[in-house]
Amino acid sequence: MRTRLVTVLLALITAILVIPGPAATADEQGGESLHGRILNPQDRDQGVEGILLTVFEGGDEIAAAETGPDGNWEAELPGPGEYRVVVDQESIPSEFALRESVIVVDGEATAEVEAGDQRPLIIALDVAGAADEDSPSPSGEGADGSDGGDAPADDDSVETGADSGGSFGDRFAQLTASGLLYGLVIAVSAIGLSLIFGTTKMINFAHGDMVTFGAMIALLFSTGAAGMGNSLLAIFLGLAGAVLLGGFFEDRLPRATLVVAQWSAILLGIVLATVLGVMGDSVGWQVPLWGAAVIAVLMGGVLGAGMERYIWRPLRHRNVALIQMFIVSIGLALVVRHVVLVLFGAGRERYAGYQIQDPVDLGPIALPPRDLVVMGVAVVVLVGVACLLQFTRIGKAMRAVSDNRDLAESSGIDVDRVTLYVWGLGGGLAALGGVLYGLNQIVEYEMGFRLLLLMFAAVILGGLGTAYGAMVGGLAVGLVAMLSTLWFPTQMMQAWALALMILMLLVRPQGLLGRRERVG
């Protein structure tokens, strides 16, 4: 088998090597060029459109370029040599100014291009009048300042409130409040991660992308779902039907009937999805954000349960080793993230209608109503999950399986079913976390991955595998991350969370609420 594969590969390569001809021309297409990306200094993940650049060789103008919507520009060059790039100052939006640097002097940059080189040229913008940079930037998007999406929850009102509040006490109180908010969101999303680890001993690296999925679905249905939304809904309905059929009639129906029923549910979903997709915008509808959030949570639950039923359970039954499972989950994370990217695009959006709100004053702190609602929802959900785990039959079963899978199985608990419920619950909570996170943040396809890092810190801090640990750890990580911005730059937030996690591993690797034997 092995030798055959290698032979095929080698044969392929030799076959191509002996083909000269047209290949040579394809090869030449990469001639010399200059390219670069001009970024918005207020939000470095976005480009500035419409800046004109002219390339000179000596005194001759040889090429011109204009930045596209994403800020990218490219100028083809006739050959290697020394070029002068002049930026048209008039074309720069008035709120920005060209940044002078070693390379860019008086709006001109020189670049030496070697043969076959596609050279990047760095041209940067500053906010106009950068000297008084400390003055509060104009309202709206501008206040999102420092580094776009990488400084999570540097929510406009919270940030500016904290900056202008002046006294240390006020800023401390304000940041504690936003840390609490952030921590609650992390906790809601991380419970699923911890429970899944508890029941299956597997770390779900795709959990962050399930968060993104939830946020995106809520965005889709709250801004109006047409063809794509309906199709997605139909597919997930089919999947949900199949999973539910499996869950309820596992032992009550003959196996063949069950399989046929499940597959027909899925096929029905796909057919329905195609029909709705073809009908397109003619069946458009829109729900308010809370309705969209409910849909997102349900679909997140179905996504989780579907993954468990159709990927993880078969793998477990094949006795695939845990290390392999980790790699599978990394692969799934890549798939989910980029399918979301293809479906929803790389744009950065916000939930409309919840951005500009008058803050409510509560003693030393001021929070917009949406943050209070987010906190309220998160607390209710956390208490709800705690009650579920503590008092219901399935909750007790979840804790039992989490504690000792073999013992639980031998005492008559249907472990596979419990695992299915855990995945459903985890997926739903992750989706809810995504919606809550999205209310404070820009919704984009990598938001979940960033939150995943904090979720990891949270579950390790609290103890891998314990649901209550995830809650405690989430709150602690949120508070530490937010309060660190009192003394350190906002971009270091995640670094502090990571430092906290490493410290915990050194001191008490089983986490705050974990038991010692787990770590082995």
Added chain:
Amino acid sequence: MDIVSILAESTRSAFGPIAAIYALAAIGLNLHFGYTGLLNFGQVGFMLVGAYGVGISVAVFDLPLLVGFAVGMLCALVLALLLGIPTLRLRADYLAITTIAAAEVIRLVYRAGFAEPLTGGVYGLQNLADGFRVLNPFDGGERYGVGALSYNGNHMWVLAVTWGLVAVMCGLVWMLMHSPWGRVIKGIREDEEAVRSLGKNVFAYKMQILVLGGLVGALAGCMLAVYQASIQPDQFKPQVTFFLWVILLLGGAGRVFGPVLGAMAFWFLMNFTDGLLRGMGSMGWFPFLDGPDYGAIQLAFVGVLLVVLIVFRPQGLIGDRKEMLINVK
């Protein structure tokens, strides 16, 4: 759509500098995962500190290139110790979590605004390759090679050096793994407890291999900085690590030539599917896809490849299936 030129371009990339750099980084990962069973999901972090070691030394402090390489290696050593000390005594999954988080956090810190005087922030650093090109025995304006496989002088020089380094590292790995030290390392992968009961200090061995693999990864990062002559933090996103995993699993983990073969096959496949997709796109087969979507589809394809490989053929092209059926203890 010209299938022959797509094939030729794919083959060219399979031997190109990028494939060589990824092969080098994957050799580091092979030391971690293939031989020792360490789950390092943050190899890109080592590449990043290596690349920025070169970048900061050369572009900011005007130091010679060799000093840059040394700084990069030193940074990787520190990073490996930082990651290893808290996690290597624990179960394998703790290392996985810590590395994936650390790699991304390092990237965020390097691209942050306050680090800009040193790292150039999101814009990165440039003009890094002068010290390397001075030594170039090839003529920068000429093209070298046969048929489709031709590169310009500068790329040829990077290519020769990087593939040379890959060869040296392969030799090194072969010698190490056939030494008594290597047998202990492989023993750790098979059964950590058994090795410990023989009186070996498992933690120390794991630490050594983590540092070694990290150094090789940093070397790949240095070569990347030299090849591109400029670096941006956003090219060190987590998917680079996942590419390396696919490379390793495709070639065969725990084999000396696994990463090399894997890197060639991977970049061939990537460019081939990309060319094919775009070719079909330009013929109007996918009216619903925009330009950037093709890249996303490719990355989703990488994810599927990873899943399919690990489930159905964990040994890759030239691995040993029995060696790959290891479990986390």
